Amino acid sequence: MATSWTPDQPIVQCVDVRKSFGALEVLKGISLSVKKSEVICIIGPSGSGKSTLIRCINALQPITSGSIQIEGIEVSDPRLDKLALRRKVGMVFQQYNLFPHKTALQNVMMAPIHVLGQKRAEVEARARALLAKVRLAGKEDTYPGELSGGQQQRVAIARSLAMRPDIMLFDEVTAALDPETVKEVLVTIRELAEDGMTCLLVTHEMNFAREVADHVYFTDRGVIVEHGPPEALFTAAKDERTQRFLSQVL
Amino acid sequence: MHEIGDWFQRLYETTGLNFSVFYDAYDWDRYFGGLKMTLLLSVTTILLSLMIGAVGALLQGSPSMLLRLPVNAFVVVFRNTPPLVQIFFFYFGLGTMLPAVEAAGMRVPLLSNVQWAIISLSLFAAAFNVEIFRSGIEAVPRTTLEAAEALGYTRLKAYVHIVLPLAIRVCLPALNNNLVNLLKTTTLAYAIAVPETLYAVKQIWSESQNVFEMMVVLLATYGILVGVLVWLMHRWERAMRIPGYAR
Numbered sequence: 414m415a416t417s418w419t420p421d422q423p424i425v426q427c428v429d430v431r432k433s434f435g436a437l438e439v440l441k442g443i444s445l446s447v448k449k450s451e452v453i454c455i456i457g458p459s460g461s462g463k464s465t466l467i468r469c470i471n472a473l474q475p476i477t478s479g480s481i482q483i484e485g486i487e488v489s490d491p492r493l494d495k496l497a498l499r500r501k502v503g504m505v506f507q508q509y510n511l512f513p514h515k516t517a518l519q520n521v522m523m524a525p526i527h528v529l530g531q532k533r534a535e536v537e538a539r540a541r542a543l544l545a546k547v548r549l550a551g552k553e554d555t556y557p558g559e560l561s562g563g564q565q566q567r568v569a570i571a572r573s574l575a576m577r578p579d580i581m582l583f584d585e586v587t588a589a590l591d592p593e594t595v596k597e598v599l600v601t602i603r604e605l606a607e608d609g610m611t612c613l614l615v616t617h618e619m620n621f622a623r624e625v626a627d628h629v630y631f632t633d634r635g636v637i638v639e640h641g642p643p644e645a646l647f648t649a650a651k652d653e654r655t656q657r658f659l660s661q662v663l
Numbered sequence: 664m665h666e667i668g669d670w671f672q673r674l675y676e677t678t679g680l681n682f683s684v685f686y687d688a689y690d691w692d693r694y695f696g697g698l699k700m701t702l703l704l705s706v707t708t709i710l711l712s713l714m715i716g717a718v719g720a721l722l723q724g725s726p727s728m729l730l731r732l733p734v735n736a737f738v739v740v741f742r743n744t745p746p747l748v749q750i751f752f753f754y755f756g757l758g759t760m761l762p763a764v765e766a767a768g769m770r771v772p773l774l775s776n777v778q779w780a781i782i783s784l785s786l787f788a789a790a791f792n793v794e795i796f797r798s799g800i801e802a803v804p805r806t807t808l809e810a811a812e813a814l815g816y817t818r819l820k821a822y823v824h825i826v827l828p829l830a831i832r833v834c835l836p837a838l839n840n841n842l843v844n845l846l847k848t849t850t851l852a853y854a855i856a857v858p859e860t861l862y863a864v865k866q867i868w869s870e871s872q873n874v875f876e877m878m879v880v881l882l883a884t885y886g887i888l889v890g891v892l893v894w895l896m897h898r899w900e901r902a903m904r905i906p907g908y909a910r
Contacts, residue, residue, distance in 0.1 A: 471813055473809055473812065473813065495815070496815045496817075499812075499813060499814065499815040500815060502813075503813075504810075504813040506806065506809070506810060506813075508806055510804075510806045510807050510809065510810035511810075512807065512810075512811075512825055512829075513807075513829065513905055513908045514828050514829055514832070514905050514908070523814075523824065524814035524815060524816070527816065527820055527824055528814060528815040528816060528820070529815075555906075556905055556906045556907050556908065557907070557908075558905060558906060558907020558908040559906050559907035560907075569810075572814070573813075573814070576814060576815065
């Protein structure tokens, strides 16, 4: 199990993942893998189970059957050490979900102090550097409610990075943003990817997927219809459903 | 101080309005003693009811039925019965069943009427506080909790650092109302002879035959006490306000 994983193996390994909400099966046997420093995009129509998959990977929702391993840790194991898993996995949400009663800087500092018990001075220095990295230097003492959507989302990215994860999950992180602010968030993610961060994104930003992703998965109604390098998928999709979806969104 | 006493003395002689507490030292001592007792009752019951309410709300949100059930039963019992009956139940019902203790050569009840009043009123207000805190906790978005979970927060840590600070802000206005009610409900302790303000004032007007004047003093006293409490609560509300957060 956790002991058998080596860094040359995929960080995320999903095998035949199934997930049902009551009688409704939203994931019908998903298999995919993410290697270190890879950027993977999952695209597809609404309701195809993309967000559910990414939430299952972070154990926010239990899977019905199959296997998800993060660096060899089986997520569906009932004895799962959730803290061990979440130290490896950072997650950014569509609605930012910042802690509204804390400033931007405090939002970034909270988890390393409360969860990992790290020293305040150390954490603060790192948090300031992270905020500068996501181009929010000068906004340290601002509350989330005073920031724009794009700024809040970048604080959320810094907040996840403060935990030094091995992989970042992005769940439609630009879907709630104004068109002008989408770009600033995408630039931030692209810089992360260029630094070698392993990223798994559920996204509707086709241009971003095309330019930044190493591998793109197209999902529809709970299955992976087609996957491959972005150029191949976007220019020469083989499946008729992929073609139809791409012709609608491009 | 003499001037005030003289002025009220003259007021009595010229108009017949007898505010004896302001010129008669004996009446003043009784009134002031009552005021101190009211403050003691108010402060202790407010603090106790807040603590019991917070713990109750935490237990109420627990996944364990065994923890939720007693809290729900407590809320139903104390919310569905009159506070005066509760005080009588504790003092005359439970109080007489407890063993007496030896103190200074006399056999006295284990708990005094003041202590029973504090216990009874605290529980009464706590039942409402549980529900008030719950409303605040439920107003914290699930997604905010999920973000905490994704960062590795345990249930308890998320409660302490994220849920409670947000919940308090949401439920402060309702809490405010309940604490004002609690302060006024301390007058019920009169019924078990706790010498609080109403009790003291009643004694004064029985002897000095100045019911109307003492009524005015009594109403003004509570009006001012509640005013101070409300002012403090509003200050707290303002201090907790978050820039840019849902108004």
